[in-house]
Amino acid sequence: MAMVCLSDFEAHAKKYLPKIAWDYFAAGADDCTTRDENILAYKRIRFRTRVLRDVSAVDIRTKILGTKISFPVGIAPTGFHQLAWPDGEKSTARAARAMGTCYIASTYSTCTLEEISAAAPGGLRWFQLYIHRNRAASQQLVQRAEALGFQGLVLTADLPYTGKRRDDVRNGFCLPSHMKVKNLEGAFEVCKMSPLDPSVTWNDIYWLQSLTRLPIIIKGILTREDAELAVRHGVQGIIVSNHGGRQLDEGPATIDALVEVVEAVRGRVEVYVDGGIRKGSDVLKALALGAKCVFIGRPALWGLAYKGEEGLQDVLRILQDEFRLSMALAGCASVSEIGQHLVQFSKL
C-alpha cells in the first residue's frame, strides 16, 4: 500500500492498532462534533491563487520564538506514544529532530523527559505541563525540563477535568500495565483519580514564571478575551487549540478561533494552532490567517503506528512536500509572502 497522503496513515492505524488504543487516540468529546469540525472548517476556506510569480525556489523555513525550524509544522503534545509504537516518545523525538522541527513532549509521556532528551540530543523541544494538585511535582517537572534543555514551557489550560469520551468510557480505557506515565511515576495512578488541579487560574502563570526562565506558551485559548488575558499575563505564545475536540464538544473549530485570537493579539505574542491539519494546504491556510506554526496531533500518532520514527518522518515529509507545493501553486516563494490576502471564507 502506497502512503500518499495522511489519510493513508489514518487508515493503516485504524486497521492495525488495538481497538482500545485507536479509540483512545481517535476519541472526541460527546458527539465528536468539534473533533470533526476542526477538519471541516479548513474546507470552508478558499485560496485566492496568484500566478506568474517566480517560485523556482520556495523557502519554507521559519522561526518560532526565535529558533529556526525547517518548516512550520511541529508535533503537538499527545500522551502515551507507546500505545502507538514500542519505543514511544523516543521515536517521536528522533523523527522531529531528523525533520528539523519542534516536538512538544507531553507530561503524559510513556518515556521520561530524560529518555526523550537522550534519544535525540540537540533537538528542539518544548515541554507540555499540566498543573497538578501536588504543586511540588509540577515544579520538579518544570525544572527537570529546563535543565534538560527544553526550550519552551507549554501550559495546557483547557483540561481542568477530562472531557467525556464515550468510547473510552465504554472500553474502560486504562494504560496497559506494562506502560507507565513515567514522568510522574509514583505520584498517582492515572486510572484512579485525576491529579490535575481544577482550581488553576491566570495567577498561576505568575507562579510558573517564578519557577523558570523558559518562555511560557499557553495552549487551549479559543476567544479574544482569553487571548487578551494571556498577553497581559506575559506569556510568549498562544496555541489556539480545543484539545483535538476531546474536551468541551461544540466549541469552535480551531482555524475559526484562530482568526479571532490573531486579531486580539495584534502581533504582541506568537500564535500557533493545532487540530484538523491533514494536508500541506491546511498549513498554508493557518499561516495565511496569522499562525506562526501549526502542530499536528493524531497524524503524528498514525505515523508512529505505521513505522515508528521512520513512519513519523514519512508523515512530516508528506506535509512538508505538500506545503511547499501549495506555496508554489499559490504564488508564494517564502513564508514571509504568506498573508491574509491568500484566503477567503466560503459562504457555504
Next chain:
Amino acid sequence: MAMVCLSDFEAHAKKYLPKIAWDYFAAGADDCTTRDENILAYKRIRFRTRVLRDVSAVDIRTKILGTKISFPVGIAPTGFHQLAWPDGEKSTARAARAMGTCYIASTYSTCTLEEISAAAPGGLRWFQLYIHRNRAASQQLVQRAEALGFQGLVLTADLPYTGKRRDDVRNGFCLPSHMKVKNLEGAFEVCKMSPLDPSVTWNDIYWLQSLTRLPIIIKGILTREDAELAVRHGVQGIIVSNHGGRQLDEGPATIDALVEVVEAVRGRVEVYVDGGIRKGSDVLKALALGAKCVFIGRPALWGLAYKGEEGLQDVLRILQDEFRLSMALAGCASVSEIGQHLVQFSKL
C-alpha cells in the same frame, strides 16, 4: 451494554418497547422536521469556551419559582408512562424526587394524581392541564392538584387539536385496554373523541387564576407576541415548547424560539424550554440563552423503559454529570456565571 449517554437509552427503548408504544413516543407531526430540528438546532450553537477559571467546585443548583432544585433539568409532562414501565408515573415521581428535581405530571397520566403524590411524598411537582370541553372536570383536576401539594399549574397552549402523527394513524394507536387515563376516568374515551376545548383563549387564564392560587406556567409559546401576551395575562412562567415537534410541523426549533421569547420577556417571568435536550451541554446552552431550567420529555421515557425509577435516575444522573462537566470546561463555577457570552450561533 454500558449506558454512557442518552442515545444508549434511546437505542435500548427502540429495541425493547412494543413498536406501537415506541412509535407513539417517538412520533413527530407530518414529516417530523421540527422534532428533528429541535435536536439539530443545538448543534448550530457554539460555545465560547473560557479557560483558567477556578472550577474546583462547580455548583449546579438553581431555583424555579423560588424553589430549590438540585440542577436545572426537570421532567416535562408526557402521557401514558405505563406504556414504558408497569408502575408508570409513580416511578417517574420517585426518580424525580430522588434526584431533587421537578416533575410535571400530565393530565394524561396512567396513574391518578393521588397515586403520584403518595408514591413520592414531598417531591416537587407541577400539574399539567389541558382545558376540557367539560370545564367542571378541568376545575376539579386543578383543585385536586392544589390540594395534593402540587406547586405549579402548567397550561398546555398548543394542542387545540392533536397533531397529525402518521405512524399513530397507521398503527391505529390507542391505549391498551388495561391502562386508563385515570385522572379523567369516566369523563371520556380517549380514542373516540377529543375532550379538549379548541375555543380556549387568553381569557381562560383569568378563569384559571380564579380557581387556584397556584402559579400558572404556560407551555407552548414560540413567539415574542405570545410571550408578551403571557406576561400581560399574569402568568408566572413560560415553557418554550413545540410539544416535541408533535403538533404543527415546521415551526421553529425551541432553542431558536427561546432567544426570541427571552428577549421579549425581559426578565418579567421565568422562561423554561423543552425539546431536543440530549446532552448536559445542551442544558448549558439553554441556560446561556436565558432559560431558567430545561425539561426533558422522550429521554425520561427511555429511562423509564430501561429500568423504571432506577433507569430514569440513570438518565438524570448522566445529564447532571455532563452538565457539571460542561460548566467546568466552559469556565463556569456556578449557574449564576452562565450567560449569553458563553455561546454564539454558527453560520452553518
Next chain:
Amino acid sequence: MAMVCLSDFEAHAKKYLPKIAWDYFAAGADDCTTRDENILAYKRIRFRTRVLRDVSAVDIRTKILGTKISFPVGIAPTGFHQLAWPDGEKSTARAARAMGTCYIASTYSTCTLEEISAAAPGGLRWFQLYIHRNRAASQQLVQRAEALGFQGLVLTADLPYTGKRRDDVRNGFCLPSHMKVKNLEGAFEVCKMSPLDPSVTWNDIYWLQSLTRLPIIIKGILTREDAELAVRHGVQGIIVSNHGGRQLDEGPATIDALVEVVEAVRGRVEVYVDGGIRKGSDVLKALALGAKCVFIGRPALWGLAYKGEEGLQDVLRILQDEFRLSMALAGCASVSEIGQHLVQFSKL
C-alpha cells in the same frame, strides 16, 4: 396499506404505473434540480405559531376570481390523464366537483372538453391553453371552452419548446396508440412535431382578449418583471409556476418566486402557485406568502392512479384535513387571518 399522506400515493403510483407513464409524470428537466427544489424550498419556511386563539370553528373556504371554492387547493393542468386511469380527465372533473374546487383542464387532455364538461356538469373549471402555430385551432379551442362554461382561460407561457426530460428521451415517450390528444384530433401528431408557437409574445394576450370574455390567467411567471408585464397586459390572474421543474432546470423554486411576484403585483391581480405542494401546511405557507390558492399537479395524478375519481378525492381530502389542522395549530380560524406574519424563512 393505509393512505395517510400524499407520499403514500406517490409510492403506490411508482409501484403500479407502467414505468414509461411514471417516468413521464415524474420527469423534471435535465438534472431535476428545480423539480426537487420546489419541495425543498417549503422546508426552509418556518411557521410562527400562535396559540390560545379560538379555533373551535375553522373556515377554510375562499374565492378565486369571485367564485367560491371549498378550500384553496385546485387541480393544476397536466396532460394525458388516461395514462393514470382509464376514465382520464372525466374522473378528474368529477373528483374536483365533488370536493368543491377548481380543475384546470389541459389542452393535452385525453378526453375532449365536451366529455369533461358532461362528466361533471356545474363544476368550476378553467381551460389551459397552449397557443399553436395554427392560430385557428387555438381560437376554436378557446371558444369551445367558453361555450362549455369553463370560467377562466389559463395561458401557459413557459413552453415555447418542451424541456429536456432525459427519461422521456431514453424511453422514447409517446402516447400509447389507443389514447389521443382528443381536443386537437387531426390537427397534428404529438410525437412528430410540436405544434406550439415559440413566437408568442405579450401582444398575443391582446389577441386572446379579442377572442373571449373569459378572464385570462397567465401561468409560468417567475420574476417581478414578467409579473409587472402581466398586470399591464390586463390579465386577471398569475400562476407562479415552473411547470413542475419540467422546463428550464435551475430556475427558482416556485414558493421562493411567489414572494417576488406577490410584491410586484401589489394586489392588482390574484396570484396562485403550483409546484411542490405535498402537505396541508405547504398550502398554509403559500397563502401566508400571498397566494390566493394553490394548484397540485403530480399528487392529483397519483390520486387518479390509485383509484380514479375516488383516489383523487382521497388526495384532496387529506390536503383539506391537513390544511384545516395546520390553520388551527397556527392559530387561524379563517383564511382571512392568514398572513405573512405566520412565516419566516429559515437561514438554513
Next chain:
Amino acid sequence: MAMVCLSDFEAHAKKYLPKIAWDYFAAGADDCTTRDENILAYKRIRFRTRVLRDVSAVDIRTKILGTKISFPVGIAPTGFHQLAWPDGEKSTARAARAMGTCYIASTYSTCTLEEISAAAPGGLRWFQLYIHRNRAASQQLVQRAEALGFQGLVLTADLPYTGKRRDDVRNGFCLPSHMKVKNLEGAFEVCKMSPLDPSVTWNDIYWLQSLTRLPIIIKGILTREDAELAVRHGVQGIIVSNHGGRQLDEGPATIDALVEVVEAVRGRVEVYVDGGIRKGSDVLKALALGAKCVFIGRPALWGLAYKGEEGLQDVLRILQDEFRLSMALAGCASVSEIGQHLVQFSKL
C-alpha cells in the same frame, strides 16, 4: 445505451477506459474539492426565467477574438488524447472543425502540431503553451504554431509544478511507451523531470509578444489582481481556470471566480471560462456572468473515448442543443440578449 446527456459519456468512459487513463483524466488535486466544486457551483446559480418573448429563431453564434464560431463552446487544452482514442488529437481537430468551434491544442499532445493541422485544414485552432526551462524549445513551438495557422497563443499560468493527484501517484502514471509527447520529442522525458520553468513571471509575456504576432490568451487566472495584471501586460484574452481542479485544491470554483475577473476586466479583454461545464444551461450561466465563450475539458475526452471524432461531435451537439433550448426557455433569441439579469446566486 442512449447517449442523452454528458453524464452518459462519463459513465461510458469510466467503464471502458483503462483504469490508469480514466484516473489520469478524472484526477483532481488532493481531496478533489475544487474539481467537484467547479460543478457544484453552477448548481447554486438560479435562472431568472423570462417568458413570452419571441424565440422562434434562436441564434447561438458568437465570435471570439473576432472570429465567428457556431456556438460558444470550445475545446479546452488537455493532454494525451491517444489515451482516449487511437487517432488522438487528429480526431479532436476534425470534430471541432465539423462543429464550427475552436480547439485549443495542448503542448502535451500525442500528435504533432503539423499532424493536427493536416487533419482538419481550415479549422479554428489556438495553441496552448507551457514555458519550458529550455526557452529555445518554447520559442520554436510558438513559431511552428503561428506558421501552421493557429490563431491564438494560450499561455498556461497555473502550472509552475504539477499538482498532487493522488491516484496518479498511486498508479505511477506514465504515458504508455508507444505514445509520445510528439511536439517535444527528444527535448525531455515526461516521467523523469518536469521541463516546465517555475520562474516564469509576468515579464515573460513581453518575451512572448516579441516572438509572435498571435494574440495571447492567459489561462489560469482566478483573482481580480491577476486579471488586472493580465490586462496591463497587454494580453488579448483571459481563461478563468483552475486547471480542472488539478493544481491547487480548495481554490475557488471557476464560475465564482469568473464574476470577480469580469468585474475587474471591465470589458478591456475577452474573458472565457473552463471547468465544470456539464450542460447547455451551464454555458448560458457562464455567458450571463460575462464569459464570451466556455471551454470543455473532460467531456471532450469522454466524447473521444466513446467514438473518436464522432463521439466528440455527439458531445458538442448535445451541448449545442441544450444551450439553444436553455436560451429559448430563458427568453433569449440571440447571444447578445444574454446578460447578468438572467441569473442570481442562490443563498444555499
